[in-house]
Amino acid sequence: MRTLGISAFYHDSAAALLRDGALVAAAQEERFTRRKHDASFPANAIRAVLERAREDRVDRVVYYERPLPKLERLLETWLATAPAGFRRFRSAWPVWSSERLNVERHLQKELARIGITAPLELVAHHESHAASAYYPSPFERAVVLTIDGVGEWETATMGVGEGDRLRLDRCLAFPHSLGLFYSAFTSWCGFRVNSGEYKLMGLAAYGEPRFAEVLRRHVIDVKADGSFRLDLAYFDFLAGNRMYGDRLSALLGGVPREPESAMTDLYRDVAASAQAVVEEVVARMAAEGVRRYGVRDLCLAGGVALNCVANGRLLADGVVDRIFVQPASGDAGGALGAALAVERCRIDMAGGDWGPRASTDVPVEAVADALASGRVVGLVQGGMEFGPRALGFRSILADPRVEGMRDRVNAAVKKREAFRPFAPAVLEEHVAEWFDLAGTSPHMTLVGRVRRPLPAVTHVDGTARVQTVSRATNPVLHAILTAFHARTGCPVLLNTSFNVRGEPIVCTEYDAKRCFHATDIDVLAVGGRLHTKGGLSGV
Numbered sequence: 001m002r003t004l005g006i007s008a009f010y011h012d013s014a015a016a017l018l019r020d021g022a023l024v025a026a027a028q029e030e031r032f033t034r035r036k037h038d039a040s041f042p043a044n045a046i047r048a049v050l051e052r053a054r055e056d057r058v059d060r061v062v063y064y065e066r067p068l069p070k071l072e073r074l075l076e077t078w079l080a081t082a083p084a085g086f087r088r089f090r091s092a093w094p095v096w097s098s099e100r101l102n103v104e105r106h107l108q109k110e111l112a113r114i115g116i117t118a119p120l121e122l123v124a125h126h127e128s129h130a131a132s133a134y135y136p137s138p139f140e141r142a143v144v145l146t147i148d149g150v151g152e153w154e155t156a157t158m159g160v161g162e163g164d165r166l167r168l169d170r171c172l173a174f175p176h177s178l179g180l181f182y183s184a185f186t187s188w189c190g191f192r193v194n195s196g197e198y199k200l201m202g203l204a205a206y207g208e209p210r211f212a213e214v215l216r217r218h219v220i221d222v223k224a225d226g227s228f229r230l231d232l233a234y235f236d237f238l239a240g241n242r243m244y245g246d247r248l249s250a251l252l253g254g255v256p257r258e259p260e261s262a263m264t265d266l267y268r269d270v271a272a273s274a275q276a277v278v279e280e281v282v283a284r285m286a287a288e289g290v291r292r293y294g295v296r297d298l299c300l301a302g303g304v305a306l307n308c309v310a311n312g313r314l315l316a317d318g319v320v321d322r323i324f325v326q327p328a329s330g331d332a333g334g335a336l337g338a339a340l341a342v343e344r345c346r347i348d349m350a351g352g353d354w355g356p357r358a359s360t361d362v363p364v365e366a367v368a369d370a371l372a373s374g375r376v377v378g379l380v381q382g383g384m385e386f387g388p389r390a391l392g393f394r395s396i397l398a399d400p401r402v403e404g405m406r407d408r409v410n411a412a413v414k415k416r417e418a419f420r421p422f423a424p425a426v427l428e429e430h431v432a433e434w435f436d437l438a439g440t441s442p443h444m445t446l447v448g449r450v451r452r453p454l455p456a457v458t459h460v461d462g463t464a465r466v467q468t469v470s471r472a473t474n475p476v477l478h479a480i481l482t483a484f485h486a487r488t489g490c491p492v493l494l495n496t497s498f499n500v501r502g503e504p505i506v507c508t509e510y511d512a513k514r515c516f517h518a519t520d521i522d523v524l525a526v527g528g529r530l531h532t533k534g535g536l537s538g539v
Contacts, residue, residue: 002055004046004118005339006107007064007128007331011037011194014332014386015045016354017053021345023136025049026354026386028332031507037195038504041110042335048356052383058118061111062342064334065125067103069152073174081239123341125151125334126302129326130168132337133301134161136349137324141297143289144168147282148302148330149179149194156302158285160293164344169292175238176230178281179304181220184235184243185274189267190257193243194303198388201309202421204275205461207268211252212276218251220277226285263419279310286319296321301337305329305445306388308465312447315438327352327443328387336386351473352443353393355384356507361528362476368483370530371399371493375522376413378498380512381476385505389444390497391467392425392477394505394512396521398456398494399484400424405456405494412520416501421465424450424457425495427481428468434492440468444495456494467495 005016008029016026025048030036032044050056078089104120111117123131129146144166147156155177159168172178183193186200222228232238234248249255254266282304290296298320300311306329314320326333327349340347360381370377375398382393390396396413398405400422410418423444426434437448444467450458457464471478485491498506500519506512509526516524516531524531 001343002058003339003343004049004058004061004116005064005335005337006042006046006061007334007338008041009039009103010331011039012330012332013039013042013045014328014335015042015049016336016339017049017055017058018339018343018345018347019053019055021343021347023336023347023349023354025052026328026336027356027384028386028504030504031355031384034504034511036502036504041107043110043114046114046116052356058116060119060121060342061107061116062121062123062338063103063107064123064128064331064338066122066152073150073153077175077238084239121342123338126154126157126171127168127341128334128337129301130157130159130166130337131341132328132333133299133305133324133326134166135340135345136326136347137161137299139297139299139322139324141295142299142324143286143293143295143297143320144299145285145289146300146302147178147285147304149183150174150177155179156285158289158292160295161299164346166344172227175232176228178228178278179302180235180237180243181230182274182278182304184237184248185270187243188248188252188256189271190259190261192259197303198306199417199420200271201275201307202459203263203268203271203419204309205272205459205463206419207265207270207272209272209276210269211273214251215273215277219248222277222281222284224284225288226281228281275309278304278307279313282307282310283314283317283319286314290320298323299326300324301326301329301333303330308445308447311445312463315446322439323446325443325445327389327445330388332387351393352385352387352389352391353383353474354386357383358509359527360476362480362525363528363530364476364479364483366530367480367523367525368487370523371397371480371484372487374399374402376409376520378512378516378521378524380498380506380509380526382474384507387443389467390495390505391442391444392469392474392495394498394507396496396498397480399488400454400457400492400494401488401490403455408520409456409494409496414496414500415519421459422457422494422496423465423467424454424492425467425469425477425481427478427485427491428470430485430491431466431468435464435466437466441466442468442470442473454492457492
């Protein structure tokens with residue numbers, strides 16, 4: 001049985017293929033079109049996963065949400081907010097009537113163009129998220145929690161997984177959404193919704209949560225079990241063109257930040273306050289799941305599950321014993337979750353490299369020499385990562401001990417904001433010596449405190465988003481780390497995604513070379529060779 005899962009038409013379109021109950025390939029459309037968060041039908045991703053799997057047909061296709069309940073929500077919202085809502089209806093209806101209302105017909109037409117005529121099924125959005133969280137996890141029984149902006153009606157769900165069964169019992173419904181709450185503050189602080197939330201999380205460490213109590217008192221009423229209600233007077237996402245309302249600006253005593261303008265303490269403190277509230281809500285939800293189901297293992301998915309600071313707090317505060325975060329937690333992972341929801345099979349996501357493959361022939365010793373001498377290395381090897389984190393398959397690597405390396409990589413390589421942190425990749429066998437981390441974090445989804453001086457990867461609050469690297473899941477990166485450790489005594493490298501600001505992670509060797517020559521990356525390791533700006537290094 002070959003089951004193809006698809007997410008499309010909102011953001012982060014993707015495809016994933018299961019064969020006889022095992023994941024064989026998964027990829028995001030943006031990596032091929034080079035349009036970040038591409039929402040179009042994932043024709044390129046589908047072709048890529050079929051090519052990797054060496055398949056020319058599938059037995060069934062599963063789409064990650066149901067359009068009619070979503071349309072019902074939108075219509076009710078537009079009617080409830082008339083006459084302002086009518087303008088939203090008038091601008092959105094042409095797309096709905098031509099594409100989304102008849103999503104089955106539209107999907108079948110697009111699938112037929114690439115030679116796929118298999119039966120099509122639809123799965124609810126949060127059911128897809130939940131399946132993507134539980135079935136790849138290592139737990140035989142676990143609390144399952146999904147939190148995002150909104151699916152059809154649901155904004156968060158809670159349930160329990162056991163064996164091959166998954167049951168969702170509780171949900172929060174639109175418009176009361178933790179994802180939309182966080183996105184409103186993302187927008188207020190001058191970042192783009194659906195892509196800038198991780199910037200807000202990084203900025204939060206620079207501020208003080210002095211508005212957190214004000215937000216709890218006026219904006220979000222949080223109950224002991226993690227359920228909550230938003231005071232919608234502070235938001236404008238129901239009928240307006242903004243996420244936030246003028247009343248929120250008045251409450252915060254300032255004006256929304258213009259994108260790319262100067263950063264001030266006001267925005268740092270607002271970011272810290274929104275982050276504090278999100279951490280509290282997630283912790284209360286998780287604690288309620290533990291109480292309700294009597295199990296201390298947790299699976300997380302949905303866009304909010306990518307908030308690695310909140311995830312790390314769950315472990316640090318002892319809310320749960322173990323946690324599995326779906327590495328492609330957003331809509332891209334919905335493609336995998338849709339397929340898993342109908343297959344109901346346990347899978348192993350291992351290293352996360354489920355996309356098109358590149359050569360794993362890497363001159364490890366030469367790469368380690370370059371890194372130990374302070375050079376920045378671009379690395380392309382193995383399968384492309386599925387999800388937003390580069391895990392050493394399409395990565396930029398550097399020495400984390402070097403003062404100024406963070407600023408150099410941010411400014412001259414990534415070309416992004418100076419406050420943005422970088423993640424450390426560490427040999428799994430040495431993680432306890434360098435980080436205070438509860439367990440392993442192979443997909444870079446947990447935050448831990450840094451124990452030894454690593455200025456290039458230590459955030460302003462003394463923490464880092466850690467990736468633990470094992471020989472089994474990423475032998476090439478493990479070998480590079482081992483060689484770097486032998487030269488320097490440090491089993492850690494700075495690891496960031498191989499891209500520049502505003503672009504997706506590189507996919508092909510061509511993408512990598514283009515990015516290499518457009519930035520201050522010193523060395524490129526790809527196809528078994530080491531390239532410098534002057535040509536091949538001779539390795």
